[in-house]
Amino acid sequence: MQPFEPFDTKTSSWIFTPDENRKLGGALFGDFRYNRVFIYHNGAESYYVSIGFRAKLVLKQ
Template structure:
């Protein structure tokens, strides 16, 4: 389990402002939810144990997370021309996890993502033990799930992750 991270008060305010702006700009992703509890003086706070999930919603796989192989094992297996990092390692360092295939498909119900890029997704252990890994993209208005060697990396392949809080 990743170590919990703390934010300074000004960082919290900035993050919440950013999240509210995105929330307001993309109401179709969460129909029926709004910030009216706060606006009406309700002072909402966390009191339940349910999870709130944040997912990468950039139109294409995030640029700073492309050209990476699947995991540390794949990175270490490359003898030359190693990528800068791996998708699993980078997601874990952020305290997040790669999307599952089901999460990726659910994201695509909210919009059109990865129309020119692709994203590594969680791969079954048995497949990974054989050297493979899964990635997804959207082409021709269809969601595709593909396989590739986990050591592979491409300029247009990155990853999306989710963070449950």
């Protein structure tokens, strides 16, 4: 989404994590810093638990 316009530039957000990883307690999140998108992983029960989804993007062909 960042190529279209700056989006969620001040906080981190959970991103879709495959079920197999969620079942193991993992979760993916990302943020936009220094004009780049960074993707990280952490335990879903970490202090990032307060991070929420900001949007849902659906691509249609």
